[in-house]
Structure formats: structure tokens, C-alpha cells
Amino acid sequence: MLRSHRTNGLLGVLTAGAVAVALAGCSPQADDPPVDPPTADACEPQRLETVVPGTLTVGTDQPAYPPWFVDDAPENGSGFEGAVAYAVANQLGYEPDKVAWVRVPFATAIAPGPKEFDVDINQFSITEERRAAVDFSSPYYDVTQAVIALEGTPAAAATTLAELREVKLGAQVGTTSYRAITEVIAPTAEPAVFNNNDDAKAALRNGTIDALVLDLPTAFYVTAAEIDDATIVGQLAQPSGQPEQFGLVLDKGSSLTACVSAAVDELRGNGTLDSLQAEWLADVAGAPVLS
Structure with a gap:
């Protein structure tokens, strides 16, 4: 279900103490560069420099597969990543009708160069190689x-x-x-x-x-x-012992990165990500680890 009510959590996560707690809870990779927390008013929609002013443009591939999306229709807000995208938008203050979707091939989204989206969500694992070309938000899912x-x-x-x-x-x-x-x-x-x-x-x-x-x-x-x-x-097993994590992709040096990361951190801290994972990924049970 799409949620149009914005919580006040983002304001809280932007205080210095809350940011430290949120970042500690999201299991970032050890070599993540430090990001200065944004001020509260910097993350208001009217201040964010989005591709289309007043709208958050979200990219994903086509087709968009379950369980991440449902019916290849990301705009319905169903599936884990569809729901996460709308939760992040909501946390930033965007109503559902102010979220627009564009289709971007996986490899194109993480290639260097200007983007036609503000954020892209498509099971992008955070890697140092990719960091050379794009920004990542804080991780929203740990995966094997x-x-x-x-x-x-x-x-x-x-x-x-x-x-x-x-x-x-x-x-x-x-x-x-x-x-x-x-x-x-x-x-x-x-x-x-x-x-x-x-x-x-x-x-x-x-x-x-x-x-x-x-x-x-x-x-x-x-x-x-x-x-x-x-x-x-x-x-x-994980190659490095560090958990593989998915993050939203943004243009390299995007002015939105800190605000999007703060939104993801708050969603993790307040239990929203856990709830969405339980709703959409409940069938993911244990499988033997090969060695």
C-alpha cells in the first residue's frame, strides 16, 4: 500500500546523535567514505535539486522482477524495492503522485555520466568499483x-x-x-x-x-x-566476510546523496525496512551454505 503521510523521523535522524545511531545500525561497508549529515531544511522537496523540480524521479530496469516489484509495474508500490522506493520518497516529503518512474538498463544506471533519474533501485550491490562511477545511498538490504x-x-x-x-x-x-x-x-x-x-x-x-x-x-x-x-x-559465502548490501544509485557527486542516505537510515532505524522485508521477502528462508 502506498503511504502518503510523511513521518517526522527524518528531522530526528538529522541530529548528530541520531545520525550516529542510524549509521551504526545499517551495517555499512568498512571503507564507506564519511558523509556529513544534511541539515533538516536541506532535505525538503522544494530545496532538493531533482531532475524534475518538485518530483522524485526513480529509475529501474525493465522488466522489473518479483519479489522486488510486482507485475513489472513499479508505480504500484508493490514488491520489496517498489515499496522501499515509495518509503524513501515519503520520508523525503514526496507524495506518491510526485514520484515518477523511468526505465534504465542495469548496466547503464551504474555507468559514468549524467543520469535521467534522481535515484535508481534495482538490486545494486555496493562495490568500490561502482563507487568510482556513481554514488550509493546507505544500504537498505543485506543479501547473499x-x-x-x-x-x-x-x-x-x-x-x-x-x-x-x-x-x-x-x-x-x-x-x-x-x-x-x-x-x-x-x-x-x-x-x-x-x-x-x-x-x-x-x-x-x-x-x-x-x-x-x-x-x-x-x-x-x-x-x-x-x-x-x-x-x-x-x-x-561472502567473498570478503563483509555483507553484500544493496543501495540506491545516484549520480556521482549528487547533491541528493546525503538526504537519501538519511532517509534510508531512518527507515532502518524505525523498523520500516524490516517490516517491508517481512511483507515482501517472507518466503526467503535458509539455504545451505556451500563450501
Whole structure:
């Protein structure tokens, strides 16, 4: 459900003490650069330098997949990321009718250069390599990667990383799913890359690849609702021991970054992110960690 009532929480999170608490609670990566907290009035919609004055323009890819979005319609506010986007907008003071959506391919959103959006939400993992080209908000979700395969295949029977090294693996290009293949599994054969997850799923169905790496919530959705004979083989450990986290993407050096991060921090601190996760990602349960 879209929420049009703005809370007063952002004003509170902008005080020095509250900012320290909020930042401590959001598990930022250890090498996150310090960001000076914005003043309260700097985050009012009339003061924010958005692409369209008075409107928050949010980008995401097309198609937009469950459980992150529902019916490929981000404007309905359903799905975890759809709901998070409207919660952030609400925290900043934007009514639902002042939120506009644009479709931006995943790779384009994180490439250097001017953006047609104010923020983009599309399961972007925060990495130092990407930080060279774009800004990230504070993280709104901690995630792990998972491997799926068709039931009855050698890949589905794998219980160790060593067994997965011998199968043909695939992932969407430019994602941390691909990085997890190369850094955690380290297969003997070059992994296949795909422009989007639809192409990757088709390759799994037709046998072009033996197993597909996706973030864990997407893996649960694909195996439960999209590919009947697919199963989750297991999840992958974090390469560095630091949790992989999703953040909203902004233009490099955006004047909005501090305000958007303050909004995300408040949503984490007041329990909104946990509530949205419980609502939209409730089916994501434990899966064995492969080693």
C-alpha cells in the first residue's frame, strides 16, 4: 500500500546523535567514505535539486522482477524495492503522485555520466568499483548469492564448491552474481553472461548452462514460481566476510546523496525496512551454505 503521510523521523535522524545511531545500525561497508549529515531544511522537496523540480524521479530496469516489484509495474508500490522506493520518497516529503518512474538498463544506471533519474533501485550491490562511477545511498538490504539448477542434474546434486567448479555456470552481466561465480566458486570453465535474467533463465531451461547464480530472494522466487523443476543448490559465502548490501544509485557527486542516505537510515532505524522485508521477502528462508 502506498503511504502518503510523511513521518517526522527524518528531522530526528538529522541530529548528530541520531545520525550516529542510524549509521551504526545499517551495517555499512568498512571503507564507506564519511558523509556529513544534511541539515533538516536541506532535505525538503522544494530545496532538493531533482531532475524534475518538485518530483522524485526513480529509475529501474525493465522488466522489473518479483519479489522486488510486482507485475513489472513499479508505480504500484508493490514488491520489496517498489515499496522501499515509495518509503524513501515519503520520508523525503514526496507524495506518491510526485514520484515518477523511468526505465534504465542495469548496466547503464551504474555507468559514468549524467543520469535521467534522481535515484535508481534495482538490486545494486555496493562495490568500490561502482563507487568510482556513481554514488550509493546507505544500504537498505543485506543479501547473499545463491545457485539454482534443474532437478535431477549433476549441478543440482552438488553439495560443495568443488563440485560446482566442473559445471557450466551463468549470471547476468555486470552483477555481483557473476562476481560470486568468479571469486567464490572459481569454475574451470568461463561462466556464461546474459543481458538480463530472462535470458539467463532461458539458458538454464534449454541446457545452455547447468546452473545459474542469482541473489537469494530472486532464486527463491524463480524456483517457486517460474521454473517448476528448478531447485536451490545452496547459497554462497561472502567473498570478503563483509555483507553484500544493496543501495540506491545516484549520480556521482549528487547533491541528493546525503538526504537519501538519511532517509534510508531512518527507515532502518524505525523498523520500516524490516517490516517491508517481512511483507515482501517472507518466503526467503535458509539455504545451505556451500563450501
